[in-house]
Amino acid sequence: YTRIVLNERPPGDIDSKTFRSEKVPYSKVKVGDDQVLVQVTWLSLDPAMRGWLRDERSYLPPVQIGETMRAGGLGVIVDKGRNVKSKIGQLVSGTFGWTEYAVVNEKDTEAIDAPQGLLEIDYLNNLGMAGLTAYFGLKDIGQVKAGETLVVSGAAGAVGSMVCQLGLRAGAKVYGIAGSQDKCEWLEKEIGVTKAINYKGPSFRQDFRDIGYLDVYFDNVGGDILDMCLSRLNRNARIVLCGAISAYNSVGKPKGIQNYLTLISQRAKIQGFIVFDYVKRYPEAIAEISQGLRDGSIKRKFHIVEGLENAPSALPLLFSGGNTGKLVVKVAEP
Numbered sequence: 001y002t003r004i005v006l007n008e009r010p011p012g013d014i015d016s017k018t019f020r021s022e023k024v025p026y027s028k029v030k031v032g033d034d035q036v037l038v039q040v041t042w043l044s045l046d047p048a049m050r051g052w053l054r055d056e057r058s059y060l061p062p063v064q065i066g067e068t069m070r071a072g073g074l075g076v077i078v079d080k081g082r083n084v085k086s087k088i089g090q091l092v093s094g095t096f097g098w099t100e101y102a103v104v105n106e107k108d109t110e111a112i113d114a115p116q117g118l119l120e121i122d123y124l125n126n127l128g129m130a131g132l133t134a135y136f137g138l139k140d141i142g143q144v145k146a147g148e149t150l151v152v153s154g155a156a157g158a159v160g161s162m163v164c165q166l167g168l169r170a171g172a173k174v175y176g177i178a179g180s181q182d183k184c185e186w187l188e189k190e191i192g193v194t195k196a197i198n199y200k201g202p203s204f205r206q207d208f209r210d211i212g213y214l215d216v217y218f219d220n221v222g223g224d225i226l227d228m229c230l231s232r233l234n235r236n237a238r239i240v241l242c243g244a245i246s247a248y249n250s251v252g253k254p255k256g257i258q259n260y261l262t263l264i265s266q267r268a269k270i271q272g273f274i275v276f277d278y279v280k281r282y283p284e285a286i287a288e289i290s291q292g293l294r295d296g297s298i299k300r301k302f303h304i305v306e307g308l309e310n311a312p313s314a315l316p317l318l319f320s321g322g323n324t325g326k327l328v329v330k331v332a333e334p
């Protein structure tokens with residue numbers, strides 16, 4: 001079977017030398033007593049994966065050269081050790097990596113039984129990391145309230161489009177920032193944001209000023225857009241530091257933030273978070289989001305790339321803005 005490993009650490013953008021494909025003989029597969037062999041069907045591509053390529057301290061250890069590229073995904077149990085209770089054929093989610101088959105501990109998998117009205121790949125999106133990040137970031141850190149102004153960057157992405165919808169459900173005025181006219185149209189027409197603005201468009205600075213002052217800024221991108229938002233804070237504003245994708249490929253330290261003194265004058269708060277901190281509360285989020293998906297009040301969009309071999313060239317789409325909604329790779333027919 002095929003797996004894709006880290007070939008070299010990219011100094012800047014991911015390129016054709018970053019990863020390499022390897023064939024692994026099936027005879028090498030050994031399933032321990034507490035382990036399962038999973039045939040991978042879907043993989044999630046996430047901006048965080050760029051961070052895992054850096055040899056730096058973070059919330060997870062870096063992927064080592066020659067190691068299978070780490071990735072979350074879905075798959076079917078095709079073999080199991082003698083202590084395993086899960087059944088053959090069970091669909092599970094887990095950190096399987098860029099591979100067609102993975103041996104993992106049963107306890108590191110989560111059984112998925114997508115009920116009617118839900119798609120299996122919802123568990124890589126709104127019911128997976130993206131949705132949970134949006135949910136806890138906005139509710140816990142952002143504490144958005146009805147009538148407030150919420151600004152979301154990376155708004156047409158997996159996390160951002162979910163944040164926009166949760167903001168609207170909470171009764172906020174929601175302004176999305178995204179990188180193309182098509183994305184802005186999708187945000188306004190499908191997602192229903194108050195207004196979407198294109199940060200690559202000629203009138204961005206003026207469009208941004210027209211938003212006025214903000215109560216919550218949900219930051220997916222960092223850099224200049226974060227800096228601009230810091231200059232437009234209402235009293236007691238909250239800034240949710242979710243991601244800073246504009247800096248993920250950068251060499252050296254990201255550019256400095258100029259407008260942070262506004263945090264003082266406006267008694268504002270800025271706070272980072274990692275979705276895994278909320279594991280105990282995932283069921284609460286999943287109950288609410290799956291209800292919204294089933295009654296159609298929460299919208300989702302997938303950008304599907306076919307074939308494991310295309311994962312390395314698909315990952316950079318996250319940095320060029322080539323995706324709208326959740327980027328996933330279909331590895332095998334489920």
Ligand code: NDP
Pocket residue numbers: 045046047048129130133154155156157158159160177178179180183220221241242243244245246247273274275276317318319320321322323324325326327
């Ligand atoms: P997205 O689906 O949002 O894809 C990334 C998007 O970022 C692209 O489509 C692109 O859209 C935008 N982008 C890329 N480069 C830039 C740039 N230089 N400036 C502005 N926008 C840019 O990815 P996710 O929804 O999976 O992730 C969104 C963010 O959430 C990431 O920063 C990620 O690291 C973070 N995250 C944080 C978690 C946590 O626990 N804190 C957990 C999960 C995700 P456009 O065309 O608009 O530029």
